[in-house]
Amino acid sequence: MSAKKKFKAESQRVLDLMINSIYTNKEIFLRELISNASDAIDKRYYQALQSGDSGLSRDEFAITLSIDKEGRTLVISDNGCGMTAQELENNLGVIAKSGSLEFKQNVQSAEDIEVIGQFGVGFYSAFMAADEITVESRKMGEDGATRWHSNGSEGFTLEAAEKEDVGTVITLKIKESSEQEDYEGYLEDYRVKELVKRYSDYIRYPIRLGEDTLNSMSPLWRKNKNEIEQQEYEEFYQGEFHAFEKPLRVIHASAEGMITYQALLFLPEKAPYNYYNKDFEKGLKLYANGVMIMEHCKDLLPDCFSFVRGVVDSQDLSLNISREMLQQDRQLKSIAKNIEKKVKNELKDLMEEDRAAYHAFYQAFGLNLKYALYASYGMQRDLLLELLEFPTTTQESAATFAEYIARMPEEQKYIYYATGESAAQIKRLPQCERLTEMGYEVLCLTDDIDEFLCKILQQVEEKELRSILEADLELESDEEKQALEQESEARADLFTALQEALGERVARVAPTAKLRSHPVCLSSSGGLSLEMERILQAQPGSEEAEMPMKAERVLELNINHPIYEKLQKLEADALKDYAYLLYNQALLIEGFPVENPVEFAEAMCKLMA
DSSP states (O other): OOEEEEOSSSOHHHHHHHHHTSOSOGGGHHHHHHHHHHHHHHHHHHHHHHHSOOSSOGGGOOEEEEEETTTTEEEEEEOSOOOOHHHHHHHHHSTTOOHHHHHHHHSTTGGGOOOOOOSSOGGGGGGGTEEEEEEEEEOTTOSOEEEEEEOSSSEEEEEEEOOSSSEEEEEEEEOOOOSSOOOGGGGSHHHHHHHHHHHSTTOSSOEEETTEEOOOOSOGGGSOGGGOOHHHHHHHHHHHHTOSSOOSEEEEEEEOSSSOEEEEEEEOSSOOTTTTSTTOOOOEEEEETTEEEEEEEGGGSOGGGTTOEEEEEESOOOBOTTSSSBSOSHHHHHHHHHHHHHHHHHHHHHHHHOHHHHHHHHHHHHHHHHHHHHHTTTTTHHHHGGGOOBOBSSOSSOBOHHHHHHHSOTTOOSEEEEEOSOHHHHHTSHHHHHHHHTTOOEEEEOSTHHHHHHHHHOEETTEEEEETTBSOOOOOOHHHHHHHHHHHHHTHHHHHHHHHHHGGGOSEEEEESSOSSOSEEEEEESSSOHHHHHHHHTSTTGGGOSSOOOOEEEEEEETTSHHHHHHTTOOHHHHHHHHHHHHHHHHHHTTOOOSOHHHHHHHHHHHHO
């Protein structure tokens, strides 16, 4: 005889909240029911350890799924501890009452019991996909069984049932599909297998559908590192993260104490095709006791290390009621901080042990490190600075800041750098000749972010960063400075005439001794560099700005070049032509386009004629 009972909650509205608001993804109902089944087996196994016999060997415990497409049912059964009629009423009739949590609180060695369920609402997520739910359960040690049934509306019924074995069988009557929702997949083998693989692959008991065991049960990250072959890591990485290449490095870590977790992290060899697109999702897979909670937990990785792939599994996380989000972030921050340190240390080891491999990695992900350092306004300096490397004008291999500083001549005051399209183009800059002659190395910066990054860093190991495209490089000796001052005064009329000929194109024209074979160069003074101007003017909408960003340009003339002598003898009209040609020549050398190619070509022809 069945008994009709109401849910022990204030109203149907509470159940509607559980079903429709707590969970954001309908497909996780299967994860919740499988987790409950795993908890039930854990309880039976634990009770058997206490009493001495469960009636089954550990290998016989299992979770079984079955599908009846015609009857539209999905069945989840286990041979766990089972429930009495009273327990069914208490655990399923009282919304948000967790039998698993109560069990864990009552056992003496609770810290050794890894039950998954905490809140007692996971069961009700099944109503997102089912019109009706029937639960048949037989408690271990009891002769009879009980059937619980509900359509998720006003209440449930309880009645005696026949069940030969100990355990629980949950039968879901899957909803009919509508224009808004498709429920047919929950009646397809392939879809159920996919969901088990995604969310419950590491449940410690076999999950079977027909003759197939759907889950791997033993997470690689929980194994002893000494027992794992490199090939196993590679196969896991390629299968789990759909990668074709092998991982560059593997980080297998665990921690115990204030928070316990296992982590299996991979440094990729190449950047995914969409890595620098907004569509790319960073984050590690987050598991709680082998059950996947989040596929992309962004809080576990800083943006600078968003290229890392891997999993983190912890039994100490405080999950919210739906197990889809974390209730507090203190534990997560602790794990994230540890992961951050381990990734950096692994990258430093790679740099020291295999510089060629690190350089290949840096080619793929170095830009991300730079952006992260710039975006944090230098706050991640301690974390990232020593991981940066740059081509130089004197070395075949790239150099870190530390390596550059170690090679600096004693009298060199600044870390010199230059920005450009390529290292080859930078090496051809007129300013490099004098620096190379003095034995000074120049860092070649070829990414758009580099100039801005240098302005943020300002100095490294108390050495100021200075662009060789700035007007004042402080390379001249006292005698050269004095000669330049005298030349500037003596030829003031010449420099004034050249500046007037160029108008607003330049802030001033000045003599220089920094050049060797070249007659002219373009530099800047003030806070905005030539490279910053180029980048800012390339931004969408910059051409419509009322006051476009422009660097304070300085045209510098080599006072030791024959052209300088020629300028002193020219008439006013010819001087204007030469000023125009020299200015455009300087633009081309610095990698800027000439302002008017046709006009420039005509001026060249006029000079040649």
